[in-house]
Amino acid sequence: MRWLLRFIAWATLLALPCFWLDAAYVRMLAGVSLRLLGLGGDLGRIPPPDIPPSHVLGVYAAMCLASTRAPLARRIVAVAAGLAAMVALEIATGTLAMHWAIESARAPASPALHRLRDYATSLPAWLGAPAVWLLMLGRWELPRAARGVRTSRGGPGGPASPTSR
């Protein structure tokens, strides 16, 4: 429960800078994707994603900063490496989305394939932050109730078990 409170506090704190940085960050992502595809063009004409990528970064950073069971050094590494991984993931999915959009303009894809591509490219927005957080800090933070070694609080932020440090 304390982990959730810390998470909401950090996420609230980080929401404003993420909101302010959003337009610049989306322009940067679009610019890199266009360059990777060897295209030029007006960045302003590219529609922004439904869930702003800067928000996903803020949520990820908040998850890491709330994870006090992990050693401090590990948390710092998780924030730095995880944010870099999330930016790379956004660039990869953005580039893929643009490539598919260009391909569909040339030869329209079937509705099912179009939906599949839509879901695949929206995946980082939903799964990116929790998956990278689990990979980076899950070792310390994932409750182990289901393995029969339940911690006294059964959730992130509870007292560290002897195996956690």
Place this chain on the structure above:
Amino acid sequence: MSRRGRRSGAGARSAVNARSAANARSAASARAAAPGDDRGHVIGFVVRLGAGWAIATVVLALVPQIEGSMVAGTVASVAAAIRLAGMRPEIAGNMIHVGATGLRIIPECTPMMPFLMFAIALAAHPGDPRWKLIGIAAGAVLLWAFNVLRTLALMATLARWPNAFRFVHVYLWQTVTLLAVAGLFLAWLRFAPRVPRAPAPRTDAPAA
């Protein structure tokens, strides 16, 4: 103190020391053994989570009716909640109007993705299958109710503070939605029935 007394005291101390050393060795071996075990547990969970998402994505792409029925269900639930509050909403397709305020419900406005995230996490995590089914059913109801409240709050924001709508919609409610999913997942784990550990193999058992 007699020599014998001192000796027996020393004996007791050495027994305590021996026990402490044994405990320390056992804790140290547990510490040494656990990280790899934890890493494997987490990586396995993330891999199953990814596989679950891949399957769900293919199913959603092949059966668009799921998305359509989620949108229709969300519109109907929100309209029913508005009627309960004594107002008269007007429904036009996936648009809900209350007075001058109109909100369009798109698939991202439904609890489909948060529910999928929650259900796949439960399915991917080791645990009792019955407890998983209970968790998924309870999560479906709670996330649906949460989404109706979220939509009503967004309509109120749009009516009273239209300039703040984008920030509240995207930054506040997306975070709260993730928080709700994480909270439900942690609550499910917190109240999970204890899974008995497999008994350690007997060292005095005869060899086969």
